[in-house]
Amino acid sequence: xxxxxxxxxxxxxxxxxxxxxxxxxxxxxxxxxxxxxxxxxxxxxxxxxxxxxxxxxxxxxxxxxxxxxxxxxxxxxxxxxxxxxxxxxxxxxxxxxxxxxxxxxxxxxxxxxxxxxxxxxxxxxxxxxxxxxxxxxxxxxxxxxxxxxxxxxxxxxxxxxxxxxxxxxxxxxxxxxxxxxxxxxxxxxxxxxxxxxxxxxxxxxxxxxxxxxxxxxxxxxxxxxxxxxxxxxxxxxxxxxxxxxxxxxxxxxxxxxxxxxxxxxxxxxxxxxxxxxxxxxxxxxxxxxxxxxxxxxxxxxxxxxxxxxxxxxxxxxxxxxxxxxxxxxxx
Amino acid sequence: xxxxxxxxxxxxxxxxxxxxxxxxxxxxxxxxxxxxxxxxxxxxxxxxxxxxxxxxxxxxxxxxxxxxxxxxxxxxxxxxxxxxxxxxxxxxxxxxxxxxxxxxxxxxxxxxxxxxxxxxxxxxxxxxxxxxxxxxxxxxxxxxxxxxxxxxxxxxxxxxxxxxxxxxxxxxxxxxxxxxxxxxxxxxxxxxxxxxxxxxxxxxxxxxxxxxxxxxxxxxxxxxxxxxxxxxxxxxxxxxxxxxxxxxxxxxxxxxxxxxxxxxxxxxxxxxxxxxxxxxxxxxxxxxxxxxxxxxxxxxxxxxxxxxxxxxxxxxxxxxxxxxxxxxxxx
Numbered sequence: 001x002x003x004x005x006x007x008x009x010x011x012x013x014x015x016x017x018x019x020x021x022x023x024x025x026x027x028x029x030x031x032x033x034x035x036x037x038x039x040x041x042x043x044x045x046x047x048x049x050x051x052x053x054x055x056x057x058x059x060x061x062x063x064x065x066x067x068x069x070x071x072x073x074x075x076x077x078x079x080x081x082x083x084x085x086x087x088x089x090x091x092x093x094x095x096x097x098x099x100x101x102x103x104x105x106x107x108x109x110x111x112x113x114x115x116x117x118x119x120x121x122x123x124x125x126x127x128x129x130x131x132x133x134x135x136x137x138x139x140x141x142x143x144x145x146x147x148x149x150x151x152x153x154x155x156x157x158x159x160x161x162x163x164x165x166x167x168x169x170x171x172x173x174x175x176x177x178x179x180x181x182x183x184x185x186x187x188x189x190x191x192x193x194x195x196x197x198x199x200x201x202x203x204x205x206x207x208x209x210x211x212x213x214x215x216x217x218x219x220x221x222x223x224x225x226x227x228x229x230x231x232x233x234x235x236x237x238x239x240x241x242x243x244x245x246x247x248x249x250x251x252x253x254x255x256x257x258x259x260x261x262x263x264x265x266x267x268x269x270x271x272x273x274x275x276x277x278x279x280x281x282x283x284x285x286x287x288x289x290x291x292x293x294x295x296x297x298x299x300x301x302x303x304x305x306x307x308x309x310x311x312x313x314x315x316x317x318x319x320x321x322x323x324x325x326x327x328x329x330x331x
Numbered sequence: 332x333x334x335x336x337x338x339x340x341x342x343x344x345x346x347x348x349x350x351x352x353x354x355x356x357x358x359x360x361x362x363x364x365x366x367x368x369x370x371x372x373x374x375x376x377x378x379x380x381x382x383x384x385x386x387x388x389x390x391x392x393x394x395x396x397x398x399x400x401x402x403x404x405x406x407x408x409x410x411x412x413x414x415x416x417x418x419x420x421x422x423x424x425x426x427x428x429x430x431x432x433x434x435x436x437x438x439x440x441x442x443x444x445x446x447x448x449x450x451x452x453x454x455x456x457x458x459x460x461x462x463x464x465x466x467x468x469x470x471x472x473x474x475x476x477x478x479x480x481x482x483x484x485x486x487x488x489x490x491x492x493x494x495x496x497x498x499x500x501x502x503x504x505x506x507x508x509x510x511x512x513x514x515x516x517x518x519x520x521x522x523x524x525x526x527x528x529x530x531x532x533x534x535x536x537x538x539x540x541x542x543x544x545x546x547x548x549x550x551x552x553x554x555x556x557x558x559x560x561x562x563x564x565x566x567x568x569x570x571x572x573x574x575x576x577x578x579x580x581x582x583x584x585x586x587x588x589x590x591x592x593x594x595x596x597x598x599x600x601x602x603x604x605x606x607x608x609x610x611x612x613x614x615x616x617x618x619x620x621x622x623x624x625x626x627x628x629x630x631x632x633x634x635x636x637x638x639x640x641x642x643x644x645x646x647x648x649x650x651x652x653x654x655x656x657x658x659x660x661x662x
Contacts, residue, residue, distance in 0.1 A: 260552065
């Protein structure tokens with residue numbers, strides 16, 4: 001069967017077929033790490049890894065590759081730094097079909113944090129950047145590409161950016177060696193109509209550039225899963241998800257929902273259900289994430305969720321006051 | 332401004348305009364009543380009513396009009412029966428713009444449970460029926476129509492029905508005097524693609540029949556809100572929602588999310604936020620509803636959520652066993 005899929009009409013599936021270009025990327029540890037400062041126990045990370053292997057996930061993001069000179073390893077767990085020995089403690093030589101990804105943050109991750117490919121079990125470097133960081137991000141991405149890694153460019157917070165700036169940004173990014181360019185809904189603010197427009201914009205910008213488009217969503221308005229499948233139907237190939245939506249604030253597209261939608265027989269939901277019973281049910285007693293009213297409000301108002309995270313951490317419930325404070329901050 | 336909207340091109344809104352044909356129906360007490368056997372305190376029901384008035388909701392469904400000979404008033408609260416005196420205790424003469432709706436169940440509600448219109452503060456009778464109950468449902472609906480009520484036909488569990496049977500059913504229903512015909516996703520099983528196809532089917536069947544289309548969703552796959560806005564974009568006019576999604580199993584489309592999407596200045600979110608703080612936050616300590624893994628599984632497998640409700644009530648967490656038992660029951 002033809003594995004090669006272009007950004008055009010070939011990418012059609014029906015509810016009884018599947019598209020081989022679809023790749024699922026689990027970012028439970030990385031986006032979930034934003035909730036607990038990357039302090040996951042090895043046992044948990046290893047269980048996520050084993051589950052990803054068993055259920056046919058294509059990539060697992062182990063965390064960030066922040067430089068320890070920039071953030072304090074006393075305050076942040078190993079998955080904020082993803083040193084090679086930490087990753088290998090979990091995956092060994094990773095003799096599986098699951099590929100390993102890590103995320104680089106501009107200003108916090110540098111070329112020296114990326115080993116030569118032959119010394120690493122990492123397969124993919126994902127570069128996350130705001131629009132003003134594009135030059136620095138491209139420099140890091142090209143270094144990773146030259147070292148032999150697959151690369152993605154995750155342009156963040158685009159809902160705060162004008163159409164013309166976004167077009168310009170995509171024009172530049174599509175000239176890079178990034179293998180995948182991600183449509184990222186950082187604030188969980190987009191409705192399906194916007195997701196469709198943006199997906200078409202990204203696909204169109206990628207046309208002829210030998211790139212795939214990916215999508216990363218947040219669940220502020222209970223649309224993370226809906227928008228992910230909306231985008232994939234139009235031709236997005238790389239789908240980010242986290243187990244039970246574990247991730248910053250309202251969390252992400254839940255992997256188990258996505259598994260229910262995807263028809264490729266390589267994907268299996270049962271080991272994922274086992275992981276959820278064993279690890280997520282007890283974890284919900286210790287960590288808090290997922291849709292709540294304050295996240296809905298920041299999503300509706302296209303704001304970063306940090307104010308909502310503080311409001312919830314402080315166990316406040318005066319939603320009206322919170323709502324007006326968000327409106328005031330937009331003036 | 333022209334208030335009259337047909338089922339065609341006139342129904343277009345953009346994100347800065349609004350469609351006057353859109354009507355929001357709050358069914359918090361009715362669908363929420365399925366969680367607690369309709370045992371809401373008067374104070375709670377009155378607060379829902381006052382909130383609906385303040386935030387510009389168009390209809391509030393007070394509950395069901397089940398005959399007390401069929402179900403035991405010792406076991407079910409007043410909102411399962413909605414006798415006139417109970418409703419008036421909450422709404423008085425209802426001198427507001429909010430219309431009052433109640434739901435009739437086939438086999439449990441009869442003509443004698445529907446007062447002459449002049450003796451009632453109820454404005455709308457919603458008739459809920461399975462496909463084999465259509466003749467009985469139409470008899471009840473026509474009686475309500477003849478008495479002077481607005482009427483809706485809510486055909487349930489259509490995901491278990493063949494396309495040809497559904498077409499036939501819609502053909503019959505569209506010849507009735509129902510003012511609104513509802514697209515109902517009883518099991519929370521539909522993806523946006525199916526919702527779009529079904530919305531077009533319902534709109535097309537209603538063409539020239541002087542009817543509006545409504546939508547009622549369940550949140551088993553976190554798609555209740557997404558599917559509601561997807562359907563409304565295509566021309567659905569009546570939108571069911573419940574406060575914080577309060578409703579059977581995974582619950583419904585959350586009213587506060589819908590309020591964030593609708594741009595008609597008559598709708599206000601702030602009093603709704605106040606209600607949520609005062610009533611929903613404490614209620615969550617006593618009642619359980621909303622998305623959970625077992626509801627996801629019944630939704631993915633197009634099954635009634637009753638097995639999931641029992642699983643959750645029994646505080647079980649063996650999701651794999653539950654999943655296989657659902658598969659077995661489909662054999």
